[in-house]
Amino acid sequence: MLTAAVLVPALAAVALVLGRTWSEAVTRVVAVVASAVPLVLLVGTWIRFDTGGSQPFQLVEETDWIPTLGVGWRLGVDGISLALALLSALIFVVAVAYPVDLRGRHRQYRAWFLFLEAVSLGVFLSIDLLLFYVFFDLSLVGMYFLIGRWGHGEARAAALKFFLYTLAGSLVMLLGFLALYLQTDPLTFDMRVLIAEQPLAGRGATAGLALLAILVGLAVKTPLVPVHTWLPPAHVNAPGPASALLAGVLLKMGTFGMIRIPLSMMRDTFETYAPVLVGFALLSIIYGALVALGQTDLKRRIAYSSVNHMGYAVLGIAVAGSLGSGEEAGRRLALTGATVEMVAHGLITGALFLVAGSFWTRTQDYDMDHYGGLAGTAPRLTGAATLAAFASLGLPGLAGFVAELQIFVGTFSVYPWVAAAALVGVLITAALFLQMVQKLFFGDLPTRLRDFADLGHREALALVPLLVLVVVIGVWPTWLLDLLTPTSEAIVSAFGVR
Amino acid sequence: MDVGHLAPEIALVLGAVAVVLVASFTRRERQWITTPLAAVAVVASGGISIGLARGADQQLSFDRAWALDGATQGAELIIAGATLVCLLLSAEWFRTDPRRGEYPAVLLFSAAGAMVLAGAADTMEVVVGMLLVSVTGYTLAAYHRASPAAVEAGMRYFLIGALTNAVLLVGVVILYGSTGTTNLDDTASALAAGADPVAIVAVVVCLVVGLGFEIGAVPSHVWVPDVAQAAPAPSAAFLTVVPKVGALVALARVLQVLPEDAVAWRPIIALLAAVTMTVGNLLALWQDDLRRMLGWSSVSQAGYALMAVVVIDRADMALPSLIVFLAAYAAATTAAFAVVTELRGRTALADYRGLGATHPWLAVALVVSLLSLVGIPPLGGFVGKLTLFTATIDGGYGWLAALAVANTVASLFYYLRVVAPMAFDTSPRPAAVLGRWAGGAVAFAAFATVLLGLLAGPLLTALDSAVLLP
Numbered sequence: 001m002l003t004a005a006v007l008v009p010a011l012a013a014v015a016l017v018l019g020r021t022w023s024e025a026v027t028r029v030v031a032v033v034a035s036a037v038p039l040v041l042l043v044g045t046w047i048r049f050d051t052g053g054s055q056p057f058q059l060v061e062e063t064d065w066i067p068t069l070g071v072g073w074r075l076g077v078d079g080i081s082l083a084l085a086l087l088s089a090l091i092f093v094v095a096v097a098y099p100v101d102l103r104g105r106h107r108q109y110r111a112w113f114l115f116l117e118a119v120s121l122g123v124f125l126s127i128d129l130l131l132f133y134v135f136f137d138l139s140l141v142g143m144y145f146l147i148g149r150w151g152h153g154e155a156r157a158a159a160l161k162f163f164l165y166t167l168a169g170s171l172v173m174l175l176g177f178l179a180l181y182l183q184t185d186p187l188t189f190d191m192r193v194l195i196a197e198q199p200l201a202g203r204g205a206t207a208g209l210a211l212l213a214i215l216v217g218l219a220v221k222t223p224l225v226p227v228h229t230w231l232p233p234a235h236v237n238a239p240g241p242a243s244a245l246l247a248g249v250l251l252k253m254g255t256f257g258m259i260r261i262p263l264s265m266m267r268d269t270f271e272t273y274a275p276v277l278v279g280f281a282l283l284s285i286i287y288g289a290l291v292a293l294g295q296t297d298l299k300r301r302i303a304y305s306s307v308n309h310m311g312y313a314v315l316g317i318a319v320a321g322s323l324g325s326g327e328e329a330g331r332r333l334a335l336t337g338a339t340v341e342m343v344a345h346g347l348i349t350g351a352l353f354l355v356a357g358s359f360w361t362r363t364q365d366y367d368m369d370h371y372g373g374l375a376g377t378a379p380r381l382t383g384a385a386t387l388a389a390f391a392s393l394g395l396p397g398l399a400g401f402v403a404e405l406q407i408f409v410g411t412f413s414v415y416p417w418v419a420a421a422a423l424v425g426v427l428i429t430a431a432l433f434l435q436m437v438q439k440l441f442f443g444d445l446p447t448r449l450r451d452f453a454d455l456g457h458r459e460a461l462a463l464v465p466l467l468v469l470v471v472v473i474g475v476w477p478t479w480l481l482d483l484l485t486p487t488s489e490a491i492v493s494a495f496g497v498r
Numbered sequence: 499m500d501v502g503h504l505a506p507e508i509a510l511v512l513g514a515v516a517v518v519l520v521a522s523f524t525r526r527e528r529q530w531i532t533t534p535l536a537a538v539a540v541v542a543s544g545g546i547s548i549g550l551a552r553g554a555d556q557q558l559s560f561d562r563a564w565a566l567d568g569a570t571q572g573a574e575l576i577i578a579g580a581t582l583v584c585l586l587l588s589a590e591w592f593r594t595d596p597r598r599g600e601y602p603a604v605l606l607f608s609a610a611g612a613m614v615l616a617g618a619a620d621t622m623e624v625v626v627g628m629l630l631v632s633v634t635g636y637t638l639a640a641y642h643r644a645s646p647a648a649v650e651a652g653m654r655y656f657l658i659g660a661l662t663n664a665v666l667l668v669g670v671v672i673l674y675g676s677t678g679t680t681n682l683d684d685t686a687s688a689l690a691a692g693a694d695p696v697a698i699v700a701v702v703v704c705l706v707v708g709l710g711f712e713i714g715a716v717p718s719h720v721w722v723p724d725v726a727q728a729a730p731a732p733s734a735a736f737l738t739v740v741p742k743v744g745a746l747v748a749l750a751r752v753l754q755v756l757p758e759d760a761v762a763w764r765p766i767i768a769l770l771a772a773v774t775m776t777v778g779n780l781l782a783l784w785q786d787d788l789r790r791m792l793g794w795s796s797v798s799q800a801g802y803a804l805m806a807v808v809v810i811d812r813a814d815m816a817l818p819s820l821i822v823f824l825a826a827y828a829a830a831t832t833a834a835f836a837v838v839t840e841l842r843g844r845t846a847l848a849d850y851r852g853l854g855a856t857h858p859w860l861a862v863a864l865v866v867s868l869l870s871l872v873g874i875p876p877l878g879g880f881v882g883k884l885t886l887f888t889a890t891i892d893g894g895y896g897w898l899a900a901l902a903v904a905n906t907v908a909s910l911f912y913y914l915r916v917v918a919p920m921a922f923d924t925s926p927r928p929a930a931v932l933g934r935w936a937g938g939a940v941a942f943a944a945f946a947t948v949l950l951g952l953l954a955g956p957l958l959t960a961l962d963s964a965v966l967l968p
Contacts, residue, residue: 068818068958069885130884134875141874144914148922156918163914167872168907174884175899178891 001045002075002125003061005038005089010118016111024106028097031110035096035117039089042082042121049082051486057127057192065131070181070188074128079487080259080339083480084252085124087346090469091248092117094462095241098354101361102150109150113241116142120249124256129177129189132257133170136221139250140166143234143242151237152360158233165230166220173217173257179210180265194265207269214262215277222254222310225284235303236366240357243299247306248350252342255313259335259491263321267495270321277318278418284311286421289428293435298359298366301436302352305392306345308425309400313341315422316407319414320492327413328492334410335488340480341403344391344473348400351388351466355381358459362452368436373445378454382441384463389433391470394426398474503559503566506547506574507613513539514606521599529599533589536602537582540609544578547571556965562683563620565751568964572821573616573747576828579946580739581609583832586939587732587839590932592641601641605736608634615712615744619968621670622680624709624748628666631712631741632659638733639725647728655721655737659711662718666708673701683968686755698761702753706770709749712741714800716774723781726793731843734789735835738796739828742803746824750807750817751966768808768898775801775905782912789845791912792834795871798909799827802902805886809893810966816893818961819885825957826870826878826950833867833943840936841929850916852925860931861920863944868913870947873906878950885958 012034016027049058057076065071077085095113102109119142122135140163148159181189183199200207220227235243262270288307295301316338320331358381360366375382391398404426412419455463473480501508516539517532524531556567585602592598611630618624636659640652674680676697677688689698711718726734756763778798785791806820837860838845854861870879883906890899931937950957 064955066881066955066958068955068962069888071955134880137875137880141869145921148918156922160911160914160918164907164910167910168903171873171903171906172900175887175891175896175903178888178899179896182888182892 001041002059002077003073005041005085006075006118006122006125008037009034009114009121013111013114013118016107016114019107022107027106027110031096031114032093034114035092038117038121039086039093042086042089045077046082046086046483049077049483051079051482056195056487056490060127069130070184070186070190071130072128072190073131074190075125076127077125079483079485081124081256083339083343083483084256085121087343088120088124088249088252089117090465091244091346091350092120094350094354094466095244097458098241098244098357098462099361099456099458100150100239100241100357105149109146112142112146116146116245120253123253127191129181129191129194129261131189132191133174133177136253136257137167137170139253140170143246143250146242147234147238150239150242152239153237154233155237158237161230162234165227169217169220169227172213176210176213176217179206179213191260191265198265198267200266201268207266208273211262211266211269211273215258218254218257218261219280220254221257222251222314223307224280224311224314225287225307228284228288228307231307232300232303235353236297236299240354240360243353243357244350247302247353248346251306251310252346255310255317255338255342258314258317259339263317264491264494267321271323271495274318274322278315278322278415281311281315281318282418282422284308284314285425286428289425289432293428293432296368298368298436298440299353299356300366301368301432302349302356305429305432306349308429309341309345309349309392311425312404312407312422313338313345315411315418316341319411320488321495322414328496330410330413332410332485332489332492333406334414335492336481336484337403337406337410339484339488340399340473340477341407343480344399344403344470347466347470348388348391351384351463351470352392354459354463355385355388358455363449368439370446371440371449372443373441374449374452375441377445377449377452380455380460384455384460384467385440386437387467387470389437391474393430393433396474397471399470402473402477500559503550503564505550506543506578507610507617509539509543509546510606510610510613513542514603514610517603517606518600521603524599526596530589532599532602533585536606537585539606540578540582540585544575544582547574547578556967558619558683558967562681562968563618563623565617565619565967567967568961569747569751569817569821569966570617572825572961572964573743574613576743576821576825577609577612577616577740580743580828580832581605581736583836583939583943584732584736586935586942587735587836589935591730591732591839591936597641604634604637608638608736609740612740612744616747618748619682619751620680621673621682621685621752624752625667625670627744627748628663628708628712631744632663635659635737635741638737639729641730641733645728648730651721651724651728654724658718658721662708662711665704669701669704669708672697672704682752682755686968689755689757689760693757693760695760698756702756702761702763702766705749705752706766709745710770712745713749713804714738714742714797715770715804716777716797719774719778719797719800722797723790723793726796727787727790727845731789731835731839735832735839738793738835739831742796742800743824743828746803746807746820750810750820753807754811754966755968764808764812767804768895771801771804771808772898772901773801774798774804775902779905779908782909785912786847787845788847788850788916789835789838791916792831795909795912796831798905799831799871801905802883802886803827805890805895805898805902808895808898809889813889813893815885815889817964817966818958819882819889821961821964822950822954822957823882823886826882826947829878829943829946829950830867830870833863833940833947836936836940836943837864837867840932840940842932844929847916847919849929851919851923853920853929856925856928857931860940863940864920865917866944866947868916870951872910872913876951878947878954881951881954
């Protein structure tokens with residue numbers, strides 16, 4: 001079932017490339033249906049998933065790929081990866097369905113989306129380190145072509161920068177993977193073995209270097225300050241749905257990787273360097289928020305707010321790996337919070353970028369100073385954007401709050417001063433989102449925006465599931481926490497075992 | 499002694515002789531026949547090589563002058579495959595050339611020379627192989643006598659080749675002088691009994707300069723971009739790939755018999771690899787000519803391949819990684835040159851604008867080949883680099899792997915300089931293409947690039963028992 005979730009969109013992408021005679025309407029239907037198949041399959045997986053199960057990875061599917069190297073096609077899920085895979089599948093359906101200017105190349109555009117869906121799910125579902133890397137790298141290729149071909153402004157430069165930065169990161173990460181892998185006996189990339197064996201435990205400088213290499217790669221993807229500079233141009237110049245994918249799915253690969261690889265496979269070493277990571281997370285939180293506040297460009301502002309939000313997630317992960325076996329409850333809370341933050345950020349920022357895309361299709365302008373008073377002419381757009389903005393600033397009752405509360409409570413139990421400092425970031429994000437809503441929707445309506453169209457049916461239909469989930473997670477998070485908590489509990493409690 | 503052990507090479511030589519005879523006695527309009535004739539010989543050579551199945555009994559043959567091992571066999575198959583692509587490319591490229599009939603013969607002789615290099619377990623045989631592949635190479639590079647650029651490239655290739663071949667011979671003579679034998683197996687035991695470090699250093703330097711010529715490694719690499727740019731496109735594809743394969747295996751084979759306690763040849767080769775990959779990459783960055791860029795890229799790829807030589811006999815993956823990397827490199831590079839050939843040799847980067855819209859499949863093939871050279875999974879180049887990095891780290895050269903990573907990132911920049919205008923721009927008019935044979939070569943090489951990645955499992959399993967004799 002997991003294999004099918006990866007292969008169906010991949011095959012559909014091939015079909016779209018080959019289907020020369022298909023009209024725009026046909027490709028749209030094919031793409032939406034194909035992108036929805038993994039969602040259905042993953043919901044099925046969710047139903048079969050046993051949250052109380054003793055095995056860390058469930059529903060494993062495996063065959064050999066390169067047996068001499070210990071590489072296999074190994075897919076499986078734990079609570080965290082299942083949640084992220086479900087989130088990704090949902091965002092993909094929405095992004096594929098979202099209307100955008102395709103510049104006459106509808107088949108290729110949708111084929112790249114489906115390709116990206118296949119590899120993104122591959123990243124979250126693979127439990128083979130090399131397979132993880134393969135999918136991780138392939139996501140760069142897909143995004144490169146999407147930004148470069150269908151982006152606007154400095155699209156090509158942004159795509160190049162994106163590819164260069166993240167490839168550099170992922171290659172450095174590969175060296176770290178190899179260092180980890182070469183310590184296994186017999187040689188294997190099987191994540192289950194790597195987690196059980198902790199191959200680099202007690203290897204001092206080598207382990208430190210490997211951790212550094214892996215974290216650099218993941219930090220670029222996350223993105224963590226100071227290796228975040230590829231993100232704003234990529235976001236600003238990408239088409240709206242691609243930005244939504246970038247923020248909603250691709251950034252999660254970084255933090256997900258941090259949980260899956262350094263936190264789980266290198267406990268000792270991670271614990272040693274966790275305070276450093278906490279420092280970088282704090283930097284991302286404050287710096288991301290401040291720079292976001294300084295932007296007048298709608299998309300840049302949302303992009304920098306992602307730096308801030310992913311900083312929360314990294315903070316939670318770093319806290320979870322601190323202090324060895326002490327403060328276990330707090331660290332577990334921080335990790336659960338980090339995973340909820342990943343889901344929440346995916347939904348919220350995905351929605352925000354789709355809204356930004358709608359602005360672009362109408363006016364080709366992202367400058368917030370050129371807008372105002374749209375609440376009257378576009379009430380549905382206003383409602384959607386405001387809800388997403390409030391969720392993003394962490395209003396209680398919405399998804400962002402659930403995540404941030406847990407991260408802060410968890411952090412407080414381990415590093416009280418860090419929690420206090422990070423709260424400054426929350427204040428700044430509140431200011432910047434309120435200002436954004438105000439600039440866009442209130443005040444005087446400029447005359448040239450008189451006939452600004454409200455959300456169309458397809459746009460609204462795509463946004464609704466994201467926003468509904470934001471509210472549902474906010475008021476009734478138990479269903480999500482039930483899925484996530486056992487896994488984070490297992491990861492955190494493993495620290496005590498030596 | 500069994501003549502059958504040399505059957506892959508003999509098939510090529512017989513094929514070449516047949517081509518020369520047929521070309522001499524047929525009228526010009528019938529001379530196309532030599533290409534399929536040569537193709538039969540190449541396919542036969544590859545088929546025999548597979549049939550010899552050397553996994554079980556890898557041995558030295560012909561009075562221990564010829565290594566029948568996994569390394570030889572791997573090189574033979576890569577050489578046969580690449581030569582086949584170049585033959586397909588030459589079919590239409592030389593259609594109007596009055597000397598088209600002889601071209602396949604030169605190609606076959608050169609391929610045979612590369613195979614001899616790969617299988618040589620005797621230093622004199624290394625020299626013979628080197629001379630055969632070089633002398634025929636000069637002809638291939640300058641085959642268009644009327645083109646001043648091609649003649650100049652051939653001239654440069656010849657001058658550097660003459661010098662470096664002489665240096666190689668000096669190295670071989672010193673080695674003979676200090677051991678009293680040209681046989682590598684005996685050399686190893688003679689050197690183990692005691693060796694003069696100064697002499698061995700001289701040998702290493704001479705080998706690196708001499709074999710480095712066909713590898714395209716610094717400092718004897720300067721011909722590569724010229725030949726890549728100005729030689730006939732099928733020759734450029736051949737010369738940047740086939741001699742490299744043979745010479746790298748030969749270098750690994752000779753170096754491994756040298757005692758490490760007498761001279762630290764591993765760090766020397768590591769330094770050479772580092773310089774070669776970096777120089778190749780930096781000079782590729784700003785080329786506005788695709789073929790010249792491919793030439794520099796092939797220099798940098800030679801640097802990566804040398805990483806396997808650095809750790810040969812020290813890391814388990816060293817030999818498999820060398821073979822897999824060379825196979826992937828050969829497939830990707832011939833694919834790129836095949837696209838150039840199919841587009842009638844157009845080579846300015848600007849001419850590739852909008853190719854994605856006008857010739858989507860050619861564009862896809864070129865993108866696949868360039869991404870494979872970068873090492874994007876799951877293409878062949880990825881498996882090549884993955885195994886190379888693994889072997890290099892395993893062999894204790896982590897810094898070299900890190901440098902290779904930095905180089906790979908830099909290389910992405912110039913490979914994308916080709917991809918971006920091709921995929922994102924629109925073209926004013928569709929380009930003319932050469933024909934079906936060249937198109938078939940594009941498809942064959944691009945497919946091989948993809949398959950080498952996807953089928954890496956069986957390939958590496960087959961290489962698991964491969965050894966590098968003696």
